[in-house]
Amino acid sequence: MQSLKDTPLKTNDYVKRILIFLIHTIILAGICTLAVAVNGNGKNSFSSYFSNASTIKKFIDLIAGLLLLVTVTYLYFSKECHEFMVKQKNANMIFIIVEVTVIIELCMARYLRYSYAVYARPFAFGALMTLYLIDRRSALFLNTVISVLVFLIDTFTVSGIISTGVYCGLILNIVCGGISVYLLSGVTSRVKIFLTGFVICLPTFVLALGINYMTSWGDNLKLALYCLASGLGSVILMTVLLPIFESVFNIVTDFRLAEITNTNAKLITELRNNAPGTYNHSLTVATLAEACASAIGENVLKARAAAYYHDVGKLKQPDYYTENQQGYNPHDELSPELS
Structure with missing residues (x-):
């Protein structure tokens, strides 16, 4: 049987992939243009930015940097997550995660010229979304x-002297995203x-405090609150937006698997009430499947879900299966052929 990885792409597939690449490149270029206005220092900052030869350059x-990043991203996922990228909607989802994350961080970028509110950016949001929607390695890469x-956008769209917060933002984006992926893998x-x-929020505060140390306790407290907003904002935004991505792109995340493997789930409850023998059999299979999945490093929740639901078809006529029979066997009244 030919796997998805070995499935040859048709001409239409290549055309669709090129269109996805171009569309999202244009969208991100538009976001970069928007950043010029967001990071500007006045009402006329946008027009003055594009009327100056040096800023146009x-x-x-x-x-150019954006085009390179989009190309590298597309090539990486096409190579490392080929089966995932076979579905065009998944390619769209990857770039939408990038776009949403950049837009959210740019909402904080307007504060770059004011003190250190840049540290309130939800640095770990994009990494967490990718972790639960795709996998750990993809989360670290994206x-x-x-x-x-975000660093390029801040660097090339801010007029005048670049704030130290821009450089800290690059480090914190990488560090906080990496820490969140490490801590929440499988959670x-x-x-x-x-x-x-x-x-x-701890690494955010430590780095921010080291660079922007204030003698005033009030200023340090304000900085701590910004950093706290970064950490909590990341997980809150992920919690709110993840179900939307799950629904729109039809992705089964660990959260969804945890829901459907709850013993109070509708179908499992029906199995327990109408086919108790099959239900107990499924629990036994689930125990074995989980142990095997854990031993080889596979998704335990996915193994459990597969075990719980592998025999739900027996609900149609549960009495026809040995594990659900209590003395009476309907097969005794049927011909061997029909049975």
Whole structure:
């Protein structure tokens, strides 16, 4: 049987991939243009930016860097996640994660010229979204891409002297995203995820304090609150937006798997009530499947879900299966052929 990885692409597939590449490159270029206005220092900053030869050159350099990042991202996922990228909607999802993350961070970028509010950016948001929607390695890669892209946008769109917050933002994007991926890999408890938000804010505060140390306790407290907003904002935004991405792109995340493997789930409850023998059999299979999945490093939740639901078809006529029979066997009244 031919796997998805070995499936040859048709001409239409190549055309669709090129269109996806071009569309999202244009969208990101538009976001870069928007950043000029967002990071500007006044009402006329946008027009003055594009009327100056030196800043126009900076913008061209930004677009060149953007094109390189988009190309590298597309090639990486096409090579490393080929089966995932076979579906065009998944390619769209990857770039939408990047676009949403950049837009959210740019909403904080308007504060670059004011003190250190840049540290309130949800640095770990993009990494967390990718972690739960795709996988750990993809999360680390896309987090790096987002970090570099945001850094380029800040560097090439801010007029005048670049704030130290821009350089700190690059480091914090990479560090906080990496820490969040490490801490939350395989975690499906929303309480643990929320508490991790406090942990994520620690490296943000340490670095920010080292660079922007203030003699005033009030200023240091303000800085700490910005950093706390970064960590908690990342996990809250992920918690809010993840179900939307799950629904729109039809992605089964660990959260969804945890929901459907709850013993109070509708279909499992029906199985327990109407086919108790099959239900107990499924629990036994699930125990074995989980142990095997854990031993070889596979997704335990996915193995459990497969085991729980592998025999749900027996609900149609549960009495026809030995494990659900209690003395009476309907097959005794049927011909061998029909049975």
